[in-house]
Amino acid sequence: MELLGQVAGWFGDGQTWLGPGGIPVRILEHVAICAAAIFVACLVALPAGLGFGHGGRGGLVALGAANVGRAVPSYALLLLLFPLFGLGFATALPALVLLAIPPILTNAYVAIQGVDADLVEAGRAMGHGELQLLARIELPVALPLIVAGVRTAAVQVVATATLAALVAGGGLGRFIIDGFALQDDGMLIGGAVLVALLAVAVERGTAIVERRLVSPGLRGDIIGPSPRR
């Protein structure tokens, strides 16, 4: 119970909340690098996933390449990129982007591929061009799965961004790494609790976004063979 006191003491100390190493700044850093990583990963993976999914060619090669990335642990990637990019944000960002690409790319590709071919044919018969088909028909129908991919990536990135502190990056991992180094159990546990809460909040929060983004008319089983033909 002495430990709880230490943790409470850490949270209760005004210094914990102030300045460039304070909790609010660390949370902002953590969220900022995660948002940047997800944004860049989406810029790369969404057009690729949608394009390959729509064209239907070369997709498996792209998926294969993205999945090879999965076998490389983020921990290793962070340490490997360090000599190239140096301390901090610049090293952590590429590692997180590489982590986020496979789930986003895979889901976008599979979602577009899975759109009922009858729907696409109907769109073509109505005179839609290729881009219109993608934007007006395939994208809305595939959206739930695509968003699910981004969500998976976001949760993984928030968790892994903790490791950015290893290469002297900011974010909430700082408290854990520094807590270990200073043998300050209050800081160590306090940081761990904050990261865990943030990860769970992102997981729950993105679940709500996912539900909101999907049009109510699309909650049926349109992806995959539709029962009404």
Next chain:
Amino acid sequence: MIDWGWIARHLDDIAAATSAHVALTAVAVGGGLVVSAVLALLIHRYRRAYGPVTAISGLIYTIPSLALFALLVPITGLSFLTAEIGLVGYTLLILVRNIVAGLDAVPPEAHEAATAMGYSPAGRLWRIELPLALPVIVAGLRVATVSTIGLVMVTALIGEGGLGQLMLRGFTLQNYTAVGVGTVLSVALAVMADLLFIGLLWVATPWRRARGR
């Protein structure tokens, strides 16, 4: 860039780190399989347990690894046990889901035929349901093993870590050869583990080969 001399001089260290990595992974996946099997059988018997079990294992899965290990250190210290508790915890969600899904996918006809042939519920589970569920269970084991091999590295921060330890030491001493060796070996371990499971499944399910699948 790569210091081959260092590698030659430190083959012992590299071998030790690799075997520690394998041991940490094997105990984690083995322990995870035992715990998950118990939980999955519980769910198989009492369906209502599915929601709570997946909710709790999902919560554990969401907690970042570094945070989970940090939370465990004051309780179990800087030890093998601390590493394993975290590593086993992360395998549960994937393994429980796959074992349950595998058992659920057993065709009802096979189930009925086994009952008609006089199998007891336990015999039916062991001789009929588990073998038929094996492909889905092994698929879960493959994902769990590959991700555990990556997670073991993080336990370097609590004094374990196998190859992660080798890499972290290399990192602090600016010896990037050690970092590279650790990365290459961990990817190699992941690939070998994956192939091992594919081979085991092939040996254990001769009926799938007979049907040409």
